[in-house]
Amino acid sequence: MGHYNPLFDPLAASFMNIIELLDQQFRQAMALAGIPDEYPSRIAASARPEFGDFQANGVLSAAKQLRLNPRELATRIVAHLDLANIAERVDIAGPGFINIYLNDAFIASAATQLYQQSSHHRGRASKVAKCAETIVVDYSSPNLAKEMHVGHLRSTIIGDALAKVLEYLGHRVVRQNHMGDWGTQFGMLIAELEEQLGEGEQPELALHDLENFYQQAKAHFDAAPDFADKARNYVVKLQSGDQHCRELWQQFINISVAHSEAIYRQLGVALSADDIRPESAYNSDLPDIVATLKKQGLAQVDQGALVVFIDELTDKQGQPSPMIVQKSDGGYLYATTDLAALRYRNNQLKADRVLYFIDARQSLHMKQVFAVARKAGFVDQQMRLEHLPFGTMMGEDGKPFRTRSGGTVKLADLLNEAIDKAAILIAEKNPELSEPERLDVAHKVGIGAVKYADLSKTRTNDYLFSWGSMLSFEGNTAPYLQYAYTRIRSILRRAETDDWTTVGSVTITGEAERKLILQLLEFDSTVALVARDGFPHTLCNYLYELASAYMSFYEQCPVLKEDVDTGLRNSRLQLCELTATTLQKGLELLGIETMERM
RNA sequence: GCACUCGUAGCUCAGCUGGAUAGAGUACCCGGCUACGAACCGGGCGGUCGCAGGUUCGAAUCCUGCCGAGUGCGCCA
Numbered sequence: 001m002g003h004y005n006p007l008f009d010p011l012a013a014s015f016m017n018i019i020e021l022l023d024q025q026f027r028q029a030m031a032l033a034g035i036p037d038e039y040p041s042r043i044a045a046s047a048r049p050e051f052g053d054f055q056a057n058g059v060l061s062a063a064k065q066l067r068l069n070p071r072e073l074a075t076r077i078v079a080h081l082d083l084a085n086i087a088e089r090v091d092i093a094g095p096g097f098i099n100i101y102l103n104d105a106f107i108a109s110a111a112t113q114l115y116q117q118s119s120h121h122r123g124r125a126s127k128v129a130k131c132a133e134t135i136v137v138d139y140s141s142p143n144l145a146k147e148m149h150v151g152h153l154r155s156t157i158i159g160d161a162l163a164k165v166l167e168y169l170g171h172r173v174v175r176q177n178h179m180g181d182w183g184t185q186f187g188m189l190i191a192e193l194e195e196q197l198g199e200g201e202q203p204e205l206a207l208h209d210l211e212n213f214y215q216q217a218k219a220h221f222d223a224a225p226d227f228a229d230k231a232r233n234y235v236v237k238l239q240s241g242d243q244h245c246r247e248l249w250q251q252f253i254n255i256s257v258a259h260s261e262a263i264y265r266q267l268g269v270a271l272s273a274d275d276i277r278p279e280s281a282y283n284s285d286l287p288d289i290v291a292t293l294k295k296q297g298l299a300q301v302d303q304g305a306l307v308v309f310i311d312e313l314t315d316k317q318g319q320p321s322p323m324i325v326q327k328s329d330g331g332y333l334y335a336t337t338d339l340a341a342l343r344y345r346n347n348q349l350k351a352d353r354v355l356y357f358i359d360a361r362q363s364l365h366m367k368q369v370f371a372v373a374r375k376a377g378f379v380d381q382q383m384r385l386e387h388l389p390f391g392t393m394m395g396e397d398g399k400p401f402r403t404r405s406g407g408t409v410k411l412a413d414l415l416n417e418a419i420d421k422a423a424i425l426i427a428e429k430n431p432e433l434s435e436p437e438r439l440d441v442a443h444k445v446g447i448g449a450v451k452y453a454d455l456s457k458t459r460t461n462d463y464l465f466s467w468g469s470m471l472s473f474e475g476n477t478a479p480y481l482q483y484a485y486t487r488i489r490s491i492l493r494r495a496e497t498d499d500w501t502t503v504g505s506v507t508i509t510g511e512a513e514r515k516l517i518l519q520l521l522e523f524d525s526t527v528a529l530v531a532r533d534g535f536p537h538t539l540c541n542y543l544y545e546l547a548s549a550y551m552s553f554y555e556q557c558p559v560l561k562e563d564v565d566t567g568l569r570n571s572r573l574q575l576c577e578l579t580a581t582t583l584q585k586g587l588e589l590l591g592i593e594t595m596e597r598m
Numbered sequence: 599g600c601a602c603u604c605g606u607a608g609c610u611c612a613g614c615u616g617g618a619u620a621g622a623g624u625a626c627c628c629g630g631c632u633a634c635g636a637a638c639c640g641g642g643c644g645g646u647c648g649c650a651g652g653u654u655c656g657a658a659u660c661c662u663g664c665c666g667a668g669u670g671c672g673c674c675a
Binding site for chain 2: 042044046047048050051055057061062064070093094095096097103143145155180182183184185192248279302303304305306307315316319321322323324326327328329331333334359360361362363364365389392394398399402425426429430443445456457458460461462463464466468469472474475476477479480482483484486487488490491494495529533534540541544545548551552554555556558559560561576597598
């Protein structure tokens with residue numbers, strides 16, 4: 001696999017991108033200097049201001065691998081480098097660093113171009129994909145046996161952010177909510193529901209608190225052997241299509257799905273009923289999956305169960321990794337369902353790429369499913385299967401998270417608390433907001449804070465759940481970004497006329513403007529990175545730095561007070577507008593809303 | 599036993615397939631509202647990047663070993 005440069009992603013190629021531009025010039029110069037083109041220039045923002053704006057780090061590693069003197073090579077490349085009108089200076093420093101000092105006029109013109117583009121599109125324009133793909137994004141996938149709790153937050157909002165990013169880049173995204181509605185535990189729930197309905201309960205009433213209902217059923221199951229037997233019997237009847245069982249199950253599922261959908265609405269997650277493709281949907285495919293595996297000689301009976309031994313996954317002793325696809329009692333497992341889902345995504349959905357946002361603890365399982373699906377030909381060879389794992393939620397004590405009572409925090413409770421807290425803060429800070437506006441803002445701020453707290457952490461690491469960080473509205477948080485946005489909107493409202501939108505161009509008078517523009521120019525490459533790797537925290541960090549650069553600009557550069565005649569007022573208004581649209585688009589991709597005032 | 603992940607400031611975390619003097623937030627201290635919105639800005643304090651080797655011009659990053667934490671490994675999902 002070659003080195004990936006996001007700026008050479010064909011999707012990114014259609015727009016002005018400063019790093020891409022530099023990269024192109026460097027590739028040319030490197031080619032002229034006799035460097036094979038598999039060596040990337042690796043243009044990156046410089047670590048320190050005294051090292052210029054950008055540096056080309058690839059030259060040093062190329063020199064190393066080609067066993068050339070790095071300083072000499074750098075000199076040769078710079079001699080071929082054409083950055084006229086782009087850089088005012090290119091230095092070679094230390095062992096062979098190439099430092100690029102951009103021309104202010106060039107930066108200003110890049111900003112102007114970007115502004116005109118975004119103003120023409122009425123916002124940050126989405127890229128037109130040259131090679132749009134069909135990408136299945138499998139996320140959220142709650143277990144319908146229980147109420148959604150905070151542990152479901154990650155898959156739901158990270159998956160949703162990725163879906164939005166991929167759509168923004170022009171891909172065809174197919175959301176799949178692989179809801180868990182078909183496990184063994186549903187026998188238990190049906191048995192409990194039957195008993196409670198027998199006592200005259202209405203299903204809506206019995207199930208108004210899903211979590212509580214589940215606990216009742218579980219306690220009943222553990223305590224009463226005859227109840228447990230009945231439950232197990234119900235599983236078999238349910239999966240073989242028994243009418244009565246199916247009806248009870250359906251009542252349960254309806255209420256549980258409605259609960260999930262209420263959470264999605266509150267979160268602003270773009271998962272609809274159409275995206276639900278639950279485990280039960282694959283029930284009728286399972287016998288054929290197993291029969292195919294048997295026919296191909298991939299599955300064999302071992303200790304009573306039907307097992308696929310995966311040669312591609314072996315341990316140090318060369319033992320192939322086993323995956324059970326059918327239990328000794330004939331029942332199927334979630335591995336079987338996952339295989340059926342993959343075949344569906346290949347044959348029906350025609351996916352080029354499938355992304356799974358699932359807990360890291362399922363890593364082995366996902367590897368097994370992918371390997372078997374390929375061996376069995378359930379998916380085309382070129383289809384890209386990616387498990388994008390996330391870490392376990394930990395408690396303050398560093399152990400897997402539990403509340404004092406040993407339970408989990410309901411997602412609904414967390415969201416309501418965040419909104420309530422935001423409402424109190426808003427009433428304090430901005431009492432003149434009307435009641436309806438305050439409620440609206442409280443919702444956006446509270447939900448935004450919760451989502452950002454999660455999205456801004458590296459996906460793959462374990463993460464600490466704390467009310468404090470989830471409900472924080474200061475520092476590197478969503479409200480900080482939202483606040484930056486409202487400050488800009490406030491200026492733009494006060495500008496009154498809109499002559500500035502079409503007259504004049506961006507000019508640079510100081511460091512604050514320069515930094516702000518350089519940050520604005522990195523939006524596209526940041527989004528491309530998120531689409532490739534599936535780490536939304538990269539975008540969070542970018543937006544925080546953007547908002548931060550704007551806040552400094554705001555302190556140092558008066559906007560409305562500037563003289564119209566010098567053109568500076570228009571220049572700064574355009575920068576404000578460009579920052580606002582970039583913040584808004586970035587937050588939108590993360591699923592976080594903005595507002596006019598807060 | 600085997601496998602995967604992780605260990606960075608008091609706390610919570612960034613650090614982009616090796617780059618120059620390791621950065622934010624928070625907490626604490628100092629300064630800034632008769633100012634385009636102070637949910638903000640500027641400054642200070644704070645780190646043997648778990649430990650020890652190795653690879654090289656250069657290591658938080660790559661390799662090996664050790665210590666510590668979490669997770670997974672044929673009939674739950």
